């Protein structure tokens with residue numbers, strides 16, 4: 160009887176897997192058609208200085224404007240795109256679109272801030288620094304206006320390739336940030352060797368600040384480590400004034416979060432750039 164039960168359980172899991180594969184395949188088809196029909200958009204979330212609340216940069220975040228379902232957030236489709244490989248053409252589109260937008264802002268006489276684009280592990284593995292450079296060059300954009308965000312996992316999956324790509328990007332002047340820092344498995348000896356410019360402290364640690372002792376300790380340690388390695392540091396997911404006060408007190412002055420600005424469509428991002436131009440004029 161036990162064997163029969165086990166067999167049935169096995170069949171159950173096999174069916175679950177088959178259903179999931181079918182769902183992913185269907186979603187992959189929808190994603191490809193969404194790209195062909197221009198249903199993807201970038202929203203831009205400000206990175207802000209806690210010293211003077213000046214706009215210091217944007218992170219481009221992908222949105223799917225689905226005619227039937229409305230706005231779909233990346234958490235619902237990026238993992239599947241990563242699994243099927245569609246993330247490579249989709250990621251290329253994101254970088255191209257961010258560059259196109261930067262070019263348009265430059266041409267409108269605005270003074271753009273760097274825009275960061277998320278590069279998934281599989282995208283990084285399948286592209287060279289030259290591939291990324293070609294997209295930036297297509298728009299005649301100064302490389303310093305583009306930043307790539309990668310996770311520790313992306314680096315560790317193929318360390319030699321990642322080191323080569325990141326080194327070449329740095330030489331070209333394209334900035335590279337390690338995203339969600341503290342949640343991955345990169346060791347300090349690798350971190351020391353990585354040609355990067357910025358660490359972004361993961362939201363999960365910022366969440367517990369200032370009350371949770373462990374989170375506060377982790378955050379101050381990352382800030383000290385970034386300082387020691389000569390890297391910029393950005394706190395992600397800052398929602399409360401107490402978090403901002405803690406960060407400012409510990410010399411982390413760049414933040415990104417709901418407290419200083421939600422992700423907004425390009426036209427609202429333009430308003431932020433225009434306001435910045437008026438304030439610095």
Ligand code: C2E
Pocket residue numbers: 204219220221232233234237250253277278279308338339395396397398415416417418422
């Ligand atoms: P991420 O790169 O760590 O981006 C930050 C996420 O945190 C964004 O979610 C942003 O909206 C959210 N966030 C910002 N501030 C706050 C805050 O104060 N509180 C809270 N609760 N959340 C905040 P989003 O846009 O849903 O993106 C989720 C993830 O999807 C991103 O995490 C990134 O890993 C991935 N992603 C987004 N766009 C792209 C893309 O174009 N390409 C790739 N490969 N991945 C992307």
Ligand code: MG
Pocket residue numbers: 218277308338
């Ligand atoms: Mg990011």
Ligand code: MG
Pocket residue numbers: 338339359361395
């Ligand atoms: Mg992040």
Ligand code: MG
Pocket residue numbers: 339361362395
């Ligand atoms: Mg995150």
